[in-house]
Amino acid sequence: MSDIDLLALRQSSTLSELVADKMEKLILSGKLAAGERINEAVLAKELGVSRGPVREASMLLTSRGLVEFIAFRGAFVRKISRAELLEIYDLRAVLTGQACQLAALKAGGDAGPLNDLHDRMEKAAEGNKADRYYELNLKFHECLVDMAGSARLRTMIDSLVNEMHLYRQVSLRSHPDMAQSNREHRAILDAIVKGDAEKARELGEAHVRAGKQRFEAAGAETLVEDE
Amino acid sequence: MSDIDLLALRQSSTLSELVADKMEKLILSGKLAAGERINEAVLAKELGVSRGPVREASMLLTSRGLVEFIAFRGAFVRKISRAELLEIYDLRAVLTGQACQLAALKAGGDAGPLNDLHDRMEKAAEGNKADRYYELNLKFHECLVDMAGSARLRTMIDSLVNEMHLYRQVSLRSHPDMAQSNREHRAILDAIVKGDAEKARELGEAHVRAGKQRFEAAGAETLVEDE
DNA sequence: AAATATTAAATTGTTGACAATCTTGGATCA
DNA sequence: TGATCCAAGATTGTCAACAATTTAATATTT
CATH class of the missing domain: 1.20.120.530 (GntR ligand-binding domain-like)
Structure with a gap:
């Protein structure tokens, strides 16, 4: 998995949004599988950012219907029956x-x-x-x-x-x-x-x-x- | 404006959610007026929490349709024409x-x-x-x-x-x-x-x-x- | 051996400090 | 006078450390 493209950052976008886009791709491509828990620390390290943006990105994706948040348990890729x-x-x-x-x-x-x-x-x-x-x-x-x-x-x-x-x-x-x-x-x-x-x-x-x-x-x- | 009820905290709810509920009430009651910017630091101080939960609460309310986020400018109470x-x-x-x-x-x-x-x-x-x-x-x-x-x-x-x-x-x-x-x-x-x-x-x-x-x-x- | 209690590890939630960006007010120039 | 530029202040974005909670692994009890 590659780091966030630092060029992309400088176009008035926030890190969280970039992470969200990245995560959306990971989810829709199945690299983050449905039902799987998203480990903030691990993903943050892989993307070369801190946990904050990953958290915010997860919340963004929650409102886009791709992620489900459970308190103290984490963010899960949604699973659709x-x-x-x-x-x-x-x-x-x-x-x-x-x-x-x-x-x-x-x-x-x-x-x-x-x-x-x-x-x-x-x-x-x-x-x-x-x-x-x-x-x-x-x-x-x-x-x-x-x-x-x-x-x-x-x-x-x-x-x-x-x-x-x-x-x-x-x-x-x-x-x-x-x-x-x-x-x-x-x-x-x-x-x-x-x-x-x-x-x-x-x-x-x-x-x-x-x-x-x-x-x-x-x-x-x-x-x-x-x- | 009163502080967050600390009793309420201890029922498997997260601070962010409590803040979100509080903010929802403030918005729907008009105490936070439509179009107004939500100053994270000020609101955080008033509620006796740090900015983090206020930020997360704002994002929660975004997905509930009450708040609009603009990067580097802040969270605004939505205004409906x-x-x-x-x-x-x-x-x-x-x-x-x-x-x-x-x-x-x-x-x-x-x-x-x-x-x-x-x-x-x-x-x-x-x-x-x-x-x-x-x-x-x-x-x-x-x-x-x-x-x-x-x-x-x-x-x-x-x-x-x-x-x-x-x-x-x-x-x-x-x-x-x-x-x-x-x-x-x-x-x-x-x-x-x-x-x-x-x-x-x-x-x-x-x-x-x-x-x-x-x-x-x-x-x-x-x-x-x-x- | 199975179920329960206990403890250690992993993970999320929260905080305060610092960096990046926007906004405001005043100084400069035409 | 009016517009533009610049600097200072205010505000949001990001980070890393710490606290709270859950999960797992282990010990204990029946």
Whole structure:
């Protein structure tokens, strides 16, 4: 594990934030595994900082949904059960619906980068490049939320997406049906451009719920785990 | 301002959390005004602790939506504009809808304390006791969310409710039409008891949106402020 | 041998000192 | 007069030492 880049420090960022970014990467890449305790002293030494920034970073990540704090016991990488994941899908669905509705109201006929992203996803789907599709899919959804123009909504959804990634450090990457998924994107996009807010909401919500169902169908054979 | 109660400390709580609770009260009561900077050293001295716990408490409150952190400038009590308040109403509406749906699914015909709360609100409405009604209303909504059984959903909604209270340290307390509001509660309650999840969702969402409209109607004459 | 109590080690929580950054007020200059 | 620059003060960020608590390892008891 490499030290914090001291160059990066000097751009009005605080050490704690840099550590937080580093930790976020460690967590989302699975190098800090779900459920694992984060030893402040050890991580601090590895990053070449004192425990303070590590503590603060842990708290930052707590509010981003990646870490859980327990008094006198420490910071733990969150662990998401299957039941929670399904619950998160539902929350993300209604919030994404809200985002699409707002986007439709604010877009004024301008789809922004959505069209381009959709086309590139189309290509990825045709080439059966799941990783590429997944990456673009994240961007598409981010863009959608940005168009809604609500920082609060963005934070909430980002947090949920973060948590989803903690499910068995999972590849939700294996996208069962990219073509279908992208058709749904197309429909959302169209509704936004047309300014049909209610339709956009409905489609956005349905899109995430469909994702949930694709996930459930894919994992139907696996047993339900308790914790 | 009084010192931290040292008795309270010894129940497996950490100093930072106690400070956070204290600060939350100071903020919601308006003693720390919206927009104001929180001077760590001063507050620490007043509470009889060092700056560390105050800092951590500030970060805790950040994730609860009450405080905003700016690097090298400090922690500020959040300030909510009218536009943001309306945005928050919308988010709370969809999340409350989700909560009601889940509650209906999980209640199994049992309304829990909702019936009792509804009755007491009825009395408060008849007696035109707005403060009492407001207080019970908060409890009713909390109870609703608890019945949904999602800690995540609870956190999200709590955060939004917190933020709403920051709007001009406001009394949203002046409830224009308690009787009507409580009729809506009744309908939600009935849907939950009947297990009609879709109806419960719809009514829950509509109830918050109605609250938004009541607010907009009440403040229609006031000018829109930029920030 | 199993369960409980005791002690030592590891880890988190808190503090005060120091460093880095921002803010304020006054001096300088056009 | 007004704007810019500079220095002093105030405030936040970071660190390392110490205190409180938990965890583990060991001893004790039944």
